[in-house]
Amino acid sequence: MGISVYNTLNARKEEFKEIHPGEVRMYVCGPTVYDDSHIGHGRAAVMFDVIYRYFQFRGYRVTYVRNYTDVDDKIINRANKDGIPASEIAERYINSYEQDMESLRIRKPSHTPRVSDHIPEIISTIQALIDKGFAYPSAGDVFFSVRKFHAYGRLSKRALDDLESGARVGINEAKEDPLDFALWKAAKPNEPKWESPWGPGRPGWHIECSAMSTKYLGNPFDIHGGGKDLIFPHHENEIAQSEAASGKKMVNYWLHNGFVQVNQEKMSKSLGNILLIRDLLKRYHPEVVRYFYSSAHWRSPIDFAEDNLLQAEETLWRFYQAFLRIEKLGSAEANPAEQNPLSEKLAKLESEFMEAMDDDFNTARVIALFNDFLRLLNQHLDLPKFGKDPAGASLLRKSFQELVRLGEIIGLFQEKPARYTELAKTKAIVIIGLQPEEIEAKIRERAQARLEKKFSVADSIRAELADRGILLEDTKEGTTWNLELKKVHQKQQASGGGK
RNA sequence: GGCGGCAUAGCCAAGUGGUAAGGCGACGGUCUGCAAAACCGUUAUUCACCGGUUCGAAUCCGGUUGCCGCCUCCA
Numbered sequence: 001m002g003i004s005v006y007n008t009l010n011a012r013k014e015e016f017k018e019i020h021p022g023e024v025r026m027y028v029c030g031p032t033v034y035d036d037s038h039i040g041h042g043r044a045a046v047m048f049d050v051i052y053r054y055f056q057f058r059g060y061r062v063t064y065v066r067n068y069t070d071v072d073d074k075i076i077n078r079a080n081k082d083g084i085p086a087s088e089i090a091e092r093y094i095n096s097y098e099q100d101m102e103s104l105r106i107r108k109p110s111h112t113p114r115v116s117d118h119i120p121e122i123i124s125t126i127q128a129l130i131d132k133g134f135a136y137p138s139a140g141d142v143f144f145s146v147r148k149f150h151a152y153g154r155l156s157k158r159a160l161d162d163l164e165s166g167a168r169v170g171i172n173e174a175k176e177d178p179l180d181f182a183l184w185k186a187a188k189p190n191e192p193k194w195e196s197p198w199g200p201g202r203p204g205w206h207i208e209c210s211a212m213s214t215k216y217l218g219n220p221f222d223i224h225g226g227g228k229d230l231i232f233p234h235h236e237n238e239i240a241q242s243e244a245a246s247g248k249k250m251v252n253y254w255l256h257n258g259f260v261q262v263n264q265e266k267m268s269k270s271l272g273n274i275l276l277i278r279d280l281l282k283r284y285h286p287e288v289v290r291y292f293y294s295s296a297h298w299r300s301p302i303d304f305a306e307d308n309l310l311q312a313e314e315t316l317w318r319f320y321q322a323f324l325r326i327e328k329l330g331s332a333e334a335n336p337a338e339q340n341p342l343s344e345k346l347a348k349l350e351s352e353f354m355e356a357m358d359d360d361f362n363t364a365r366v367i368a369l370f371n372d373f374l375r376l377l378n379q380h381l382d383l384p385k386f387g388k389d390p391a392g393a394s395l396l397r398k399s400f401q402e403l404v405r406l407g408e409i410i411g412l413f414q415e416k417p418a419r420y421t422e423l424a425k426t427k428a429i430v431i432i433g434l435q436p437e438e439i440e441a442k443i444r445e446r447a448q449a450r451l452e453k454k455f456s457v458a459d460s461i462r463a464e465l466a467d468r469g470i471l472l473e474d475t476k477e478g479t480t481w482n483l484e485l486k487k488v489h490q491k492q493q494a495s496g497g498g499k
Numbered sequence: 500g501g502c503g504g505c506a507u508a509g510c511c512a513a514g515u516g517g518u519a520a521g522g523c524g525a526c527g528g529u530c531u532g533c534a535a536a537a538c539c540g541u542u543a544u545u546c547a548c549c550g551g552u553u554c555g556a557a558u559c560c561g562g563u564u565g566c567c568g569c570c571u572c573c574a
Binding site for chain 2 (some may be wrong): 011013028029030031032037038039040041042043044045069072073074156157158159161162163179181182202204205206214224226228229230231232233234256257258259261266267268269295296297299300301302303306307308310311312314315318321322325356360364367368369370371372376378379381382394450453455457459462466471472473474477480482484
């Protein structure tokens, strides 16, 4: 049984077969660096990161290329607006993106090429297209002649004539056909430019990905990914360019992730509801964000509504609370006891995980699987003697370790449980405006009241804390405090913290 | 207008021919002075609607309605 993936090209799930044995070569369209990245960029980055990690987990050697589009109209516009060179804008937002990627714990791709470093490759690709009759220069521009490429429209399932009739673009005099797209654009004043056989100018949008993917991965290569919006025209044009230039198939599997919404609405500049990765991460731990991304299938839309994020946070919290309990069991090694439901499930966990992931990277199924396993862990933690027995404790620890090992592929459970909890508490304390000492004092005060059976006093102390998002938990070892995450977020929003 | 996609419980969300995963919430129970946490149980005879294929459909086909995306260098 191998991995199956949904391939946009054939509009169905297909068994994955690599071109070079034991090796996967994948290319994902990275950002155009003219602004800070939003949660939509984050989704693409996280989901392809999961795919990258999973192929590695399955033993493949993976070459993963994710580019930066650092030459582009939007960058130039931004540069002119801010009165600084386009290269500086690009540099600034590449840094910003890389910070975001690090925050989201994205594994670094094998290569992160930039357009500006690949002008010679781009020029020679364009030249090849001209030589083969697929492209033509016109007044300093070079265009790709769409009608010369017979398979045009296959990926996006469009007929050329439909495109023509639906075209809203103004006719460009320099084009032979309105559908033709630019490979090279003649330089205008105040634009970055490079010398070329057709005069000074810069590459069009699509050609960079053809040139760079071919350079790093060859043709054909295994997987090309990106957001759904890139299917047309970007990826359609890439196919035309690469296949026309090389005479070979470009890519076997095209993967396109679904869009994010914010409160059921499309995220867009005009609606003013762009949610930046960095702003989201002020309020939620990166693993919460990754958990949330993973809770839906990567091809489905996903709605970044506050309630949904809170739900993800609470569920992840449950995992870490169980991990804390396990860590407190001590670390004496012992051979596992006889078979029990936990050991049986533990033995199967990896294969069930792989079954879910093999099925088009179904992370939502993995989340369900982990939750099932969590319940089993808690069941055993609740058994009076199980954890005290070295064999039982050992099994619980092994179970925890297995979750950490498999969770790494999704990017979950990688924090030390104590640290994860402390981090949340430290953050919460600031928001709530209560020092731990104050909470401890209240707890002592309440303990005294309870001792004296003044339960109404004790209860009012508890209620007072609960109102601020602090939950008290009376255990045999004494009273501890925990967070009511939802309330903490409400306070945070009320105070306007973290936006 | 053209093309593509989606509609599963109060909410989020898996499930692509064999009789509805998981999470949140709610309710009942165990525990507790009472709670909280954790655990147990209940919570969709039914998968937008209509028709068809089939022994059998949430899953396939046709139609209807609603929503979304792309066709505008937006992941």
